[in-house]
Amino acid sequence: MSGRGSPPNKYRRLAAKPLPIVNDITFLTETGTGTIPTPSSRPPDAAIRPMRKTINVACESCRKRKIKCDGTRPRCSSCESRELMCQYPSAYRGENFTAALKRRCMEENEKTTSFQEIFSTLQSCSDKDAMNMFNLVRQGVDPKYLLKQMKECDFVFQLAVVPETRRRYQFPYLPTMPIRLQTPDNQYLKSVLYETVFLRPDDESSDGGSASSSADTQLGRHHNVYMRPYHAAEVIDPLIDLVKPSKWTAVIADDRLMRALLRAYFLHEYPTFPVFHKDIFLQAMINNDKRFCSSLLVNALLAEACHCHMGIPNREQFWVPQSLRYRFLAEAIRLWELENIRVDLVTVQAATLLNLVYSHNGMDKIGEVYLNHALQKAQQLDLFGDHATIDNERMFHARVFSAWALFDWHIQSYYYYRAPLIPDPPAVPLPDPERHPFWYGDFMLKYPLSSTLVPAQCGQHFKAVSGLRAIIHDMATIGYSQTPYPEDSLEPVLAIFSRLEKWFSELPDALSPQNIVFPWQLKLHMELYLATILFSSKQIGISEPSTIKKETAYSTASHAAARLETITRLYYIRHSFEYSDSFLTIHLSFVAGAAMDALKTTPAHETSTARSLRSTIILSLKGLYDQGQHIHLTSVIYRLLRDRLEPKDLELLQNHVDWDPLTPEEPLLVQYAQSHYPLTMGSKEADPDGARLENLVKQYDQLGFEEDKSPRP
Template sequence: MKPALASSSSPSSSSFSSFQVPAPNGQQPTGPLRRLLPAAGPGETRLSPPEIPAPVSAPAPAPAVGRPNGRGSVSGNGSVGGDSYAHSHGHGDPINAASPFTTSDPNYATSGKRRKRQATTAACSACRRRKSKCDGIRPRCSICKERGTECEFDTNAAETHAQALKRKFGELQSQKSTFEQIYDVLQSRPDHEAREVFQRIRRGADAANILRHVNYGDVLVQLALVPEARFRYDFPYMSEMPAYLRHPGNQYLDSEVYEAAPLAAPTPANTSEPPSQRRRLLDDAGSTSGSASPTDATPELPAFPGEEPERIAYMRPYQSATIVSPWLDVVKPSKWTSVSSDDNLMRKLLHDYLLYDHDWFTFFQKDYFLEDMAHGRPRFCSKVLVNTVLCVGCYCHRGLQYRSEYWNPKNLGYQFLAEAKRLFEIEAETERPPEQPDNPNSRQKSNQWEQRRLVLIQSALLLNLIDAFNGFDRVGWRYTLRALDMANEIQLFRATRPDIGQDVRSVRDFTAWVFFGWQSVVCHHYFRVPLMKEPPESSLPDPIQCPQFYSETYVKYPSTQSRLPTYHGLLFKAKADLWSIANGITLVQVGPSNSNLPRKLSVDQILGFYNRMTAWLRNLPEPLSPKRIVMPHQLKLHMHYHILLIALLKPIVNYDWGTRTQGVTLPAKTPREAYLDSLVYFETILRLYYLRHGFSALDSFLTHFLGSLSQLTVEAINTNEDPSIMEALRSTLLLCTKGIKDQSQSYYIARGVLRLQVSLMRDQDVELLKRFVMIEADDVIFGPLEHPIQSDWPAYTLAHEDSAVQPHSLSLTRRLASLSLEPPGSPARVGSPN
């Protein structure tokens, strides 16, 4: 049957548009083809296309796609010519009678052109073996169905063979990791736990189910979902607490933080505990109990006087906590700095500064600062202070690599510091507005200038701290001296005028004590003449009665909604009282005189300071007592107390109070007993610090304690021949070296301290560094320092017994310069100070 042609006014020249395309089953064409049919005229009936006979068994050959103006081509006027036209009228091979538009081959489009073959993602295995064109139809392709062969696919739907190989490789890796973890369980768990796992394997349990049961099941001690709940760090070289520290009189081993971080070696006061008590310890911790097994020597926690959530601080590292502050989540630092527009990152920098360093070196009241930053008010917040705080936050933020490279222009901390110093120089030169008695706003402008001076003083002290991080405390001290000049301009250390508002009064008094405490610490440890002889006239309020004065800091640990105070107010008041004593010692030692040499304290003077310091320790509030301290800044408070006491008593270790002093209440301990006790307590606290918190997070004063303990340990090793104590001393030395190395990742001055301490070690101790601390001693000692260190920090000389030695001759810079260029095997790697 021939395809019908619609009637036309010119039958002899049938146009392409009048060609009727047959549709299956005699139906009218639909879609785009329907538009090719001419509209029926009045009184006419549209002719339906005739039915096309089914093709014969032999497949029709591909229709000719005509060459231009050749046989079988489509003419330029659109008419069908040549063989195509003859075939459409029934001439020629009946098999080819059908028009190209009516071919049954699905690879042809309605336009007469070959349609692209649909891409097959992956062929079946049978087609791949016989190299056939597989259409990928699932579950059985057309060719396998036609040939009657089995059809299997190695890939998932819409997955290529390469993707399937990657997926299978990942499954194998996961399976291998599962087996390795089970092997580790069998190898490391106690016998009864390993037997339980082995029995499950023998019963044919799935490996993944066994591992899941180990991690989350209650057969193996009900391991917690939050692993850091019972997490503690392990000492290098020797995992237990040294025996010389574990004696009944050590009050710090009776503390909550030690009992919550048990060691393998039992304490004298608690040699063994029944399993029921250990189980109750885990039950007391609730859902946040950690990975300790029932067989661990875990002493029972005594009844805690506070609320249950407070135990969390004793069971988790401090760096797992987060600051809780409504203002911290809404501030936009980008409005205060041109260095970055990433508010999320800068909020993290602010957070890390407040978490790690604000509680120890406090330079401003946190709540006033954050509230004014959020509201865009320049009262107690300024661009200088924001950029300075963000710079310190860069040192604290462990997500920033190479943060200790202060000289690197690509370093974000470098950029914040450059911007802060630029703004500081501009603001510091701003003069006080002239007095205008006739202008009612004159006094207000003067008060605003004084407020900006307060913030500038806080910024200057922070800039001094940053330069100390970078090994340039000589330069940084100039900022403190400029801050002193600005403080005198506004009479900061005198009693506040009554006409000043409460907020400004609070910030003034707080800043005055901040400056006094800062200069007390710096002058004492650098052997400089104190800038202030007396504390500010305005006394500090009671932190319990006026907590808002100190801006309490709250933290929250994972898996709990309870917020815990860091006791920032109590800590600030305790530091101020302790540092006032240190300032008095410095005034006597290096006060104004005609000589640049430090003066020796008399026994009566030492006794007076000793009695003041022991009274300070007895009067500490309960959260800061030796029994309760846990957070890093609380532990450092006691470390600082004992290192001050060690330096105070060392010159009179061989004296006796009774033979040299009259008319004064004598301590129960002799100077030697008090000195040795402080040595033991100091090392104990530092070890507890590491057990609970580790040394990886920035701590701006920790390097001083680590360097001091390292120096004391080196002296003990050189004078001790007892082999039982020697191994414990080597463990302490490695622990201090590891801590200084960890701190050197955050600030540059620790690299110089590390070089000095490693150079003091014996060759046999240096060999242990490679095994337990991953330190190459030759690189540390003889490798180049990227930038020189210009520091007056005394190289951990705790007491000047020889008054003929000037403190500056023992500075870190001079000690580093005196290092010998001889290799590590030489008899002496450190030259004597010049």
């Protein structure tokens, strides 16, 4: 990408300043923000006074200094040039000062009402419940959150009033980290996360505690992210509060529920699989801007969000007509039939999202048509080019972000043993998130019992994962293109490993092995090692490889496998596998398959190694079972891997999962498993085509049919 030259001038201007909020009547020009010109009745030689932009409300800093404010958000030009903090009394650009005061008054009234309700409840409840509630108030629990939980519970106080946020999750079967992973060079065992959950997991100091003096320095004021599971956090983004999804969908009219779905999506799915720029999309929903939002895109998004929300029953059963997910998806398909001929950015985003939905449903064969459509429309739009003809800076911003998002998503083909469909990464490089944090559109996280807002730092992750997938793109080209490189050539392989090492060494501090903690940060490192294992295994499988290549591949794969399992265990012990995280499926299936293969070759006298491998199998299958409650593809993979277990291992698994959760849906495994997903993970000898999920499910169904026909004793 470095050979493509510097980005266009307008890109550098865009990256150098925060993204402004644009309403329906303004547009961005080469000189700034202006209004749409109208025909003039004045003579040509008459002096024309430029139209003045109306600013509903100035920022607090400009008001105090009594200077003009241009209203740019999140930081006006005056505050940016003087490097001052810029705060607006209004929540959004269209809200004037009077409306802002009225909104604040309403918020204060709601707060007062909440306090009155809590006071009334304290008067009427038992002494024990009153004392428990009082202690929670003393700990800083938000009154609205406390009241919400009280109304949802049968009793005034239960343990569920405030989520358990100080404990760590316990490994199933064996409670400790396996000895085989505790090597001196395993830097993930020296991380803040490891120290927090293993060395002093029960620290309950008033400020959140610390794992050790070295960890204290790293924790800083964001200790909540290390002490508490990610799913306990809430997404804080004012734009979500302002959207009205009911304007974009006819499925339901409950905006409150749909906002909850959006929050679940942005919390669990968006950081890993962004399809659009969050801020541009949400602002377009508010402004009815159909350049960046459409009913098709909103319905597809809500269908995807349903599997992220714990309040949606039977989330993985997308085929049930009465389910909310089915209805959103059906509406999206209806709109797709009407709008797929459009050649615009929002149609590319909707097609990409539909492909993602079908992939999670275990029907990626059907979903391929949407990915191909997205790539075709992207080609027509020259989405992966330099965007030299795009004059509107907001459109330029959205196109660059979407180009990288589509490129990143399509690299999933590597894990399906396929060559990439896009010949090169996007031409315009991504800006440095440290210098241009507003370019990426981050959100804040709020943890229970804490008033501190924590930045999610999605921009750093997006740039890092895009850099990694550019390397994986070349891995796929080397491994699966129709014109492979010479088998006796070591240069391309070593070049790939060199690039991976350089990428790893240049990771920002927040993404280093020492500091990673958020699920998508952990998965970034998991993807690094999984891609390395698959690439190394490809070299091992080459006929008659050179000795040095074989030794390099074996040692690299072994090293990467140990790191992958370590991070997988750290993920579980801090966050568990109970909440939706669709990209865990591929990692968990690999870890499970690798442990199963290793257990088969472990000598009988090595009991400690066998127990360690069994603990890994139980943990990864439990993870697949938990994720299968959200995603149909994962539920199918769980069933197939579970039935490979030996009877004694199957009995162990029964202690950690509910048994036969899929029995009523057993006939639907074949009907709704049209997937190319290769269940070869962990096995170097398996044939990818023979191990495609669709073929394995058919074999599974045939086996069940033969067992039914066999005589009963």
